[in-house]
Amino acid sequence: MGFDAQSEYRGAAAVNPMVSAVYAGCARIDCVSSDNRGLNYGDGVFETMRVDHGGLPLWPRHLARLGEGAQRLGIALPERAFIEARLHEICAGVDAGVIKLLLTRGDGGRGYAPSVDAPPVWVLSLHPLPPKQTALQLHACNTRLATQPLLAGIKHCNRLEQVLARTEAQRAGCDEGLMRDMAGNAVCATAANLLAYCDGRWLTPPIEHCGVAGVLRGWLLEQGMLEVAELSMDALAAADALTLCNAVRGILPVARLGARSWRAQPAVAALQTALAKDYPMYSNTVELA
C-alpha cells in the first residue's frame, strides 16, 4: 500500500491512503472537480483523527473544532448523522490507524465569491498509523506564522506556512519544525502543539493570533494539567522539558532544539501516563532514554 515508515516525519514519500471516499453533500462522487474551491483557494477545513479498535475516541472534540471552522468560514457541514455513519463504516475492523476528514466549500471555481448553492465536497481517507517515534529532533524554522485572528485556532486548509516550515525542518535533518510568530515567540510545531515544562508547570503558547487549537491541548487545559503562557525562545531553552502533542501520536518528548538537548524527564512520563489513563491508545509512546 505504498507505506513509507518514515514518511510522516521525513516526508520522503507520500503515505497513500488505504481507503478514500469523496462526497458532495450526502452523495458519493467519483472524484474531486478541478473547480473545487479547496483545490483553488484552500477553501476548507480538515481533521486528522486516531482510530482505535474500530472507533474514534476523540471524535466529539474533532467534531467541535470542525464545526467551529466550518462556521467561521461559512461552509455548510454535511448532515452529522451521515458523516458519523461513513466514519463508522471506514473505522469498522480497523485496530489502529488515522482517518482524515477534509471538508471543502465544494465547487465554484473562478472568483473568490462563494457559490451559494454548491453542496460541500468532503473526503474521508484512512491511513496507516505512523511508526513509533522516539524523541524528536526539533528545528527552529525561519518561516514565521502570520498574525490572522480570523483564521487562528481552526484547522483550515491554508497551510503554505506549514509546508515551507516542514521543508526547512526536513532539510535540517530534523523530525519536526518549531514555528514562531512574527514577534519571535514560539507557537507550535508544523503538525503539533508545543508544551514546555517550566518551574514545575506545563505551559503552551496562546493561539489567538496564529496556530491551531489541538484537541489534546484542549483536553490537557481542561484537566488543569496545562496553562497558556507566552513562550520566548529563551524560555524554551530554559525549560526542563519540551513535548509535542497531536491526536495521531499523543505526547512525544523533544530530545533536541538547536544547541539545547534534553534527557528523560519524569514530568513527561507523568503527562503521558495521565493521557493514557483516559486514552489508552496513546499508552505506547516512547520515553527518552
Added chain:
Amino acid sequence: MGFDAQSEYRGAAAVNPMVSAVYAGCARIDCVSSDNRGLNYGDGVFETMRVDHGGLPLWPRHLARLGEGAQRLGIALPERAFIEARLHEICAGVDAGVIKLLLTRGDGGRGYAPSVDAPPVWVLSLHPLPPKQTALQLHACNTRLATQPLLAGIKHCNRLEQVLARTEAQRAGCDEGLMRDMAGNAVCATAANLLAYCDGRWLTPPIEHCGVAGVLRGWLLEQGMLEVAELSMDALAAADALTLCNAVRGILPVARLGARSWRAQPAVAALQTALAKDYPMYSNTVELA
C-alpha cells in the same frame, strides 16, 4: 454553459469552465486526486489570463510570476514548451475569454512534508469573459491581510482571506472588497490591484508584506505611469480618483467607497487609453457617467 452574467463580481453562482484539462507533469489525467496537495493545503499557485483573438498577450508576464511563485514554494514547473502548446490549443479560435492555469505540487496527502518524487498536477480551464462592468462599488472589508513576506507578491492558493473579504463585499451589496493590512493601510481589492490618483500622480500600495504583484500593475510601474506609496484610508478619501486593475478587466474606475463617491475623471480615461494602446483588448472598458 451555466454562465451567470453577474457571477464574477456578485458571485451568485459559479462560472462553469467551458473547457478544462488536468495534467500530471506532461501527462493528461482524468481528474484531481483527493490526495492532491493543492486540495489539502492550498499548496499551489495560479494565473488568470485574458484571451484575445486566440492569443494571450500578457503571457510572458504571467509566466514570470508563475515561475517566481513556483520557485518560492519549491514546486516544479511543467516543461514550458508543453504548457505553451496546451495553452495554444485551448486558446485557438477563442476571440475573447479567460484562461486559468492552476499549478499544484501534486499528490502526497497527509503530512506537510512535500513528496520529492510526485509530478506537479496542473489544470487549464477556459472561462467566458465576464460582462462589461460599469464603475465599481467598493466595500471596505473588515477582513485584513496578514503580514507574510514569504508569500507576498505571488499568486499562491492560500486565499481564505480573499474568500472572507469577498463574502463581506457581497453581503454589503458591493462589487468588490477593499483589503487593508494589519496597520490599516489599503493594499488591494480581493481580485485586483488598487490605484489612487493623488495630486496628479497614480499611486499603488507596496506589496512586500501582503498582496499580489498584478501583471498590469507591473506594466504600469514599468511605463512610469504609476508609483508605489503607502495609502491610508484618509489618503483614499482624499484621492481624486480610484481604479482597480487586473488582467481580466483591465482598468476600471471606482464609483464609491463608503461615504465617498467619484465622478468621471480624465486621468482615468487617460490611463485606460494608454493601456489600450499597447493592449487593445482592454479598450472596451466603461468610463464613469
